[in-house]
Amino acid sequence: MKKNIYKITASALLVAILATGCAKTSNTDSSKNTSSNTVTEQNTDEAANTGDTSETEETTESSETVYPLTIDAYGPDGEKYTQTFTEAPSKVITNNPSSTDLLLELGLEDKIIGIMKPDNAPDEKWASAYEKLTVLGDKMTMSKEVIIGAEPDFIFGRTMPFNDESMGKIDDLNDMNVNVYTQLASNFVIEQSLDNVILDVRNIGKIFNLNEKANTYADSLQTRLDAIREKVSGISETEPVKVLFMVTYVDGTFNTFGANSTLQREMLKTINAENVLETGTSSLTSENLVSLNPDVIVYIKSDRNAETDKTAVESLLNDETIKSVPAIENEKIIKLGYDEVMDYGVRIFVTLETLYDFIY
Structure with a gap:
C-alpha cells in the first residue's frame, strides 16, 4: 500500500540541517574539481544536435564506475552545478514518472525512498512497483522542507522543480549533502535532441555503477531511434506533416496542449x-x-x-463544421497519454514509433 508523507516533524528537519556539518559533495565550479572520473554532458546547442552519445572521458565500455565521479546538473535557467559522487546513491527521490521508470528498469527499486504523486496511472509494466513506493506529496505543493525531511542523498528528475518554491535550488540541496541529476531532455535552455534521453540513461548507469546494464539498455534505444531515422530518410525532403496536439474537445471548443518544448519538437522533426x-x-x-x-x-x-476524453474523438469526427480538415476527413486522430507525450524519458521512443506507424 502507498504511504503518503505530507508533513515532517521538527526533529526530522533538525537532523537534516545538522547533516550540513559534513563535507560538501558538490560545487558550481567544475574547474575546482579533481575527481578521477568525470562525466561530461552535452551542454551546448551544437553538442545537443550532434547525435553523439559519448558522455565520458573514459569509454562507455568500462564496466565499473571509478569514484569519486563528477557530473553536471542544470537548474531551470540553465545554470550548471557540478556534482561529486563518492559512492552510488542509496536514498533516492524522483520527481517525475520517467525518472522513476528508469530506476525501476535498472533494478533500483530498493533505492527509491520517495516519489511525487503521479498525475496519471503508472505504466502497466510498473504498476505493481509503484504501489510499493512512498509518495511524498503533490508536485504542485511540494516544498524543500519535505524533501530535506525525507533525508535523501540523491534527487533525480526534470529540471523545473529545482527552485525555492518547490524542491529547492540545486546549490542549497548540495549544501545539505544531497546530490542532484536533472534530465538533459528536460533542459529548456539547450537545443534538444532525442539522443539526450539516451545520454541520461548512460549517465544514471555511471552514477549507480550499473554501466553494463545501462549501456545495454541505452544501445537498444539507440537502435530504435536509428531505425526510425532510416525509415524517414527517404521522405525527409517532402513537406512536413502538420500535427496538432489537443486536449479536452467538448461541443466545438478545445484547448491546444503546450507540447511545444524542444524535445517534443525534435520528436516530430524526427x-x-x-x-x-x-x-x-x-x-x-x-x-x-x-x-x-x-x-x-x-x-x-x-x-x-x-470523462471528457471518453467521447472526444467521436465528437470530433461528428462535427460537421470541421469535416474538411484533413485530420477529420481522413480520420487521422490518435489518442496518446499525457506521460507518453510530455515526460522526458524513454517513453518518448514508444510515442515516436507509434506516431510514425500511425502517420505513414
Whole structure:
C-alpha cells in the first residue's frame, strides 16, 4: 500500500540541517574539481544536435564506475552545478514518472525512498512497483522542507522543480549533502535532441555503477531511434506533416496542449512532422481548427480529463463544421497519454514509433 508523507516533524528537519556539518559533495565550479572520473554532458546547442552519445572521458565500455565521479546538473535557467559522487546513491527521490521508470528498469527499486504523486496511472509494466513506493506529496505543493525531511542523498528528475518554491535550488540541496541529476531532455535552455534521453540513461548507469546494464539498455534505444531515422530518410525532403496536439474537445471548443518544448519538437522533426500551434492556447473553436488545418490530431488524454476524453474523438469526427480538415476527413486522430507525450524519458521512443506507424 502507498504511504503518503505530507508533513515532517521538527526533529526530522533538525537532523537534516545538522547533516550540513559534513563535507560538501558538490560545487558550481567544475574547474575546482579533481575527481578521477568525470562525466561530461552535452551542454551546448551544437553538442545537443550532434547525435553523439559519448558522455565520458573514459569509454562507455568500462564496466565499473571509478569514484569519486563528477557530473553536471542544470537548474531551470540553465545554470550548471557540478556534482561529486563518492559512492552510488542509496536514498533516492524522483520527481517525475520517467525518472522513476528508469530506476525501476535498472533494478533500483530498493533505492527509491520517495516519489511525487503521479498525475496519471503508472505504466502497466510498473504498476505493481509503484504501489510499493512512498509518495511524498503533490508536485504542485511540494516544498524543500519535505524533501530535506525525507533525508535523501540523491534527487533525480526534470529540471523545473529545482527552485525555492518547490524542491529547492540545486546549490542549497548540495549544501545539505544531497546530490542532484536533472534530465538533459528536460533542459529548456539547450537545443534538444532525442539522443539526450539516451545520454541520461548512460549517465544514471555511471552514477549507480550499473554501466553494463545501462549501456545495454541505452544501445537498444539507440537502435530504435536509428531505425526510425532510416525509415524517414527517404521522405525527409517532402513537406512536413502538420500535427496538432489537443486536449479536452467538448461541443466545438478545445484547448491546444503546450507540447511545444524542444524535445517534443525534435520528436516530430524526427518523423518529418511539425506542430501547427506550438504555443498552448485555451478555448479554441471549430473555426480555429479549420484555420490550423492539421493533417494529424494527437489527442492527449489524462486521468483528470477522463470523462471528457471518453467521447472526444467521436465528437470530433461528428462535427460537421470541421469535416474538411484533413485530420477529420481522413480520420487521422490518435489518442496518446499525457506521460507518453510530455515526460522526458524513454517513453518518448514508444510515442515516436507509434506516431510514425500511425502517420505513414
